[in-house]
Amino acid sequence: MLACITGAAGFIGSHLCDRLLQDGWEVVGVDNLATGDRRNLRDAEASARFRFVEADVAQPWDAWGEQLEGAQRPQLVLHFASPASPVHYERLALETLAVNAAGTMHAVAFATRNAATLLYASTSESYGDALEHPQRETYWGHVNPVGMRSCYDESKRYGEAYVTTAVRKLGIDGRVARIFNTYGPRMDPADGRVIPNFCVAALRGRALTVYGDGSQTRSFCFVDDLVDGIVRFATRAGLGGRVINLGNPDEYTVRRLAEVTARLARVDLRIEARPLPADDPVRRRPDISLARELLGWEPWTTLETGLERTLDYFRSAASS
Numbered sequence: 001m002l003a004c005i006t007g008a009a010g011f012i013g014s015h016l017c018d019r020l021l022q023d024g025w026e027v028v029g030v031d032n033l034a035t036g037d038r039r040n041l042r043d044a045e046a047s048a049r050f051r052f053v054e055a056d057v058a059q060p061w062d063a064w065g066e067q068l069e070g071a072q073r074p075q076l077v078l079h080f081a082s083p084a085s086p087v088h089y090e091r092l093a094l095e096t097l098a099v100n101a102a103g104t105m106h107a108v109a110f111a112t113r114n115a116a117t118l119l120y121a122s123t124s125e126s127y128g129d130a131l132e133h134p135q136r137e138t139y140w141g142h143v144n145p146v147g148m149r150s151c152y153d154e155s156k157r158y159g160e161a162y163v164t165t166a167v168r169k170l171g172i173d174g175r176v177a178r179i180f181n182t183y184g185p186r187m188d189p190a191d192g193r194v195i196p197n198f199c200v201a202a203l204r205g206r207a208l209t210v211y212g213d214g215s216q217t218r219s220f221c222f223v224d225d226l227v228d229g230i231v232r233f234a235t236r237a238g239l240g241g242r243v244i245n246l247g248n249p250d251e252y253t254v255r256r257l258a259e260v261t262a263r264l265a266r267v268d269l270r271i272e273a274r275p276l277p278a279d280d281p282v283r284r285r286p287d288i289s290l291a292r293e294l295l296g297w298e299p300w301t302t303l304e305t306g307l308e309r310t311l312d313y314f315r316s317a318a319s320s
């Protein structure tokens, strides 16, 4: 069984590689290292069942794709390549649009040729600054189509439209996971997201910066839990055409997250309030009824446990 994972050198992609290798799959990981790091693949590359291809998946896949298909047909395509944090997608705005538009079109064509299941990594950002709370898959979203985040939000919405249209028109087995904030080891410490920011600041004994008054909420899913949900969604029969939220429904204010991080890192909590970034959603929480029903899945890692493991990772990354 062969799986092709785009964005393999990234935070989630590398954990997916490890998990599928553990489950006995052969894995081809594709990445152009735009925001990822080959060091995330150290464990995967120790396996003889893993191969790495350095390529931009927004460009035609012929050169490496045909070679791959010639040797063995992949059964699973997991399209995770895309800058994912505001810092990265604002810097790589046109590339983000390209990887979710052209990249998704190439992923669909590749999956179609190989009669493979395709799972597309979409995002809770598809819901934008949601007017419905918690967000169910049936909610259409509230997105600024021309704002700073639109290169991400709208390209993910296009990717969703492309995959679900391909299911209808081409009969492919395409699935869309709407992933909510995920955290854990291998996050880029400089990607500007709240958990790495807090962990890195706390480990350096610095104040934790909270935007606004810290009352905005987020749900944080530990990466191992998320990867388990993705594997269930990608490998269960009969879920073609489905769009499913994957995330942790436990809602924390950003202020509470700062308090827990400071306590675990044993630093004093000093909060500096800064203005909220543009289009920053105020509340975000998944309704995971569908994932519970169809996948028998829900996250199990507590925020404390997940944060401890993330802090351990940042501590050891800083000293290596």
Ligand SMILES: NC(=O)c1ccc[n+]([C@@H]2O[C@H](COP(=O)([O-])OP(=O)(O)OC[C@H]3O[C@@H](n4cnc5c(N)ncnc54)[C@H](O)[C@@H]3O)[C@@H](O)[C@H]2O)c1
Pocket (backbone or CB within 6 Å): 006, 007, 008, 009, 010, 011, 012, 013, 030, 031, 032, 033, 034, 035, 036, 037, 055, 056, 057, 058, 079, 080, 081, 082, 083, 084, 085, 088, 099, 103, 121, 122, 123, 124, 178, 179, 180, 181, 182, 183, 188
């Ligand atoms: N981390 C989260 O909380 C979260 C939430 C919702 C959705 N997602 C989605 O999950 C996926 C992975 O996110 P992540 O947090 O691991 O981000 P990441 O930046 O760590 O990983 C993305 C990977 O994609 C690669 N990549 C980007 N453009 C590429 C291209 N054109 N060709 C080949 N490789 C390319 C990058 O180099 C990187 O290794 C993304 O699609 C993201 O939108 C993540």
